[in-house]
Amino acid sequence: MDLRSRAWVEVDAAALRANLAHIRQAARAAAVVPMIKANAYGLGVGDAVAVLEAEEPDGYGVATVEEGLELRALGVGRRVLVMTPAPASSLPAAVDGGLTLCFSDLDSLRALAAEAARRGRRATFHMEVDTGMGRAGLDWRSAETWGREVAALAAPPLRWGGCYTHFHSADEDAGTIDRQWARLQDVVDRLSLPADAWVHACNSAGVLRRPQYAGSAVRPGIFLFGGRSALDLPRPAPVVAVRARITLVRDVLAGSSLGYGATHVARAPERWATVAIGYGDGLPRALGNRGHALVRGRRVPLVGRISMDVTVVEISRVPDARAGDIVTFIGSDRDEEITVEEVADQAGTINYEVLTGLTGRLPRIWQA
Ligand SMILES: *Cc1c(COP(=O)(O)O)cnc(C)c1O
Numbered sequence: 459m460d461l462r463s464r465a466w467v468e469v470d471a472a473a474l475r476a477n478l479a480h481i482r483q484a485a486r487a488a489a490v491v492p493m494i495k496a497n498a499y500g501l502g503v504g505d506a507v508a509v510l511e512a513e514e515p516d517g518y519g520v521a522t523v524e525e526g527l528e529l530r531a532l533g534v535g536r537r538v539l540v541m542t543p544a545p546a547s548s549l550p551a552a553v554d555g556g557l558t559l560c561f562s563d564l565d566s567l568r569a570l571a572a573e574a575a576r577r578g579r580r581a582t583f584h585m586e587v588d589t590g591m592g593r594a595g596l597d598w599r600s601a602e603t604w605g606r607e608v609a610a611l612a613a614p615p616l617r618w619g620g621c622y623t624h625f626h627s628a629d630e631d632a633g634t635i636d637r638q639w640a641r642l643q644d645v646v647d648r649l650s651l652p653a654d655a656w657v658h659a660c661n662s663a664g665v666l667r668r669p670q671y672a673g674s675a676v677r678p679g680i681f682l683f684g685g686r687s688a689l690d691l692p693r694p695a696p697v698v699a700v701r702a703r704i705t706l707v708r709d710v711l712a713g714s715s716l717g718y719g720a721t722h723v724a725r726a727p728e729r730w731a732t733v734a735i736g737y738g739d740g741l742p743r744a745l746g747n748r749g750h751a752l753v754r755g756r757r758v759p760l761v762g763r764i765s766m767d768v769t770v771v772e773i774s775r776v777p778d779a780r781a782g783d784i785v786t787f788i789g790s791d792r793d794e795e796i797t798v799e800e801v802a803d804q805a806g807t808i809n810y811e812v813l814t815g816l817t818g819r820l821p822r823i824w825q826a
Pocket residue numbers: 493495541624660661662663677678679680681
């Protein structure tokens with residue numbers, strides 16, 4: 459079957475490579491570690507890794523041990539950082555997989571030491587420092603205390619690979635980046651980190667706004683996958699398009715009602731196109747009666763509520779539209795474009811949630 463028969467996601471590999479090159483240039487000498495958690499932000503981690511491996515990044519970042527093991531199963535031999543604190547039950551698999559774990563407490567570190575010793579393997583860890591994000595990390599103000607204990611534990615079979623923090627407002631406020639970076643530096647000054655340990659902090663917005671804080675490594679995610687962090691930051695090359703086909707075109711009389719709740723009623727005769735995509739594919743339901751789509755290069759409104767499997771657009775402005783035509787919900791069609799940020803704004807969310815919300819029902823079609 460043609461994967462483009464109903465609805466699909468197009469992913470532009472050349473744009474992904476271009477965005478990586480952009481970050482590399484901004485980060486200068488720092489290592490670049492693409493964050494490919496959540497199925498590479500919804501794009502499909504297998505294909506994303508195939509493209510990124512050819513660019514020889516300095517490692518990858520993921521959120522969970524399972525995601526790290528998936529990379530190993532794909533044949534990735536590079537450094538893999540697991541950024542979210544791992545539950546004790548996942549430590550054996552993490553050690554066997556040679557994953558680098560990131561910790562925010564000493565008990566986990568002790569558990570890792572015991573597990574690595576039991577399995578006769580080395581294990582590398584990074585410590586997270588809380589400089590204001592609050593969800594994880596050891597407090598930057600008490601680095602003297604915990605730093606001593608970490609240093610004592612950081613003997614074979616453990617290896618202290620790095621120390622990092624995460625910016626909470628890099629997309630909107632450079633002042634907070636400065637403050638958080640200063641706090642991390644303050645911590646690093648008080649630690650006895652191994653000479654080859656990494657110090658890192660920057661996500662996409664961080665490295666674009668403050669490349670001088672690239673440190674040993676940067677951790678870009680959203681920018682690589684075509685998401686813009688802020689209007690005053692560079693726009694990445696668009697990577698993702700979401701498209702579907704018109705399956706039905708109908709001319710309806712004034713007074714006709716549409717969709718669950720009958721929230722749209724035609725005030726005059728209208729032409730409705732039924733499109734084979736819905737919230738079951740990850741098209742945000744909040745776009746109903748608000749969002750737009752592109753048909754034959756023209757912008758048309760989404761009318762009525764979005765259903766699980768179908769969405770209706772009003773196409774009176776595109777009289778030549780036919781069943782079988784391609785409708786673009788994210789991406790370009792001729793001179794018109796709908797960005798992932800426009801969709802996120804209309805749906806009351808952020809580009810990250812729109813991308814990671816695209817479900818497995820949509821085939822990902824990678825273009826070289
Ligand atoms: C997801 C993540 C990143 C990447 O952030 P972007 O805003 O997508 O560039 C960086 N660091 C950590 C710890 C993360 O969890």
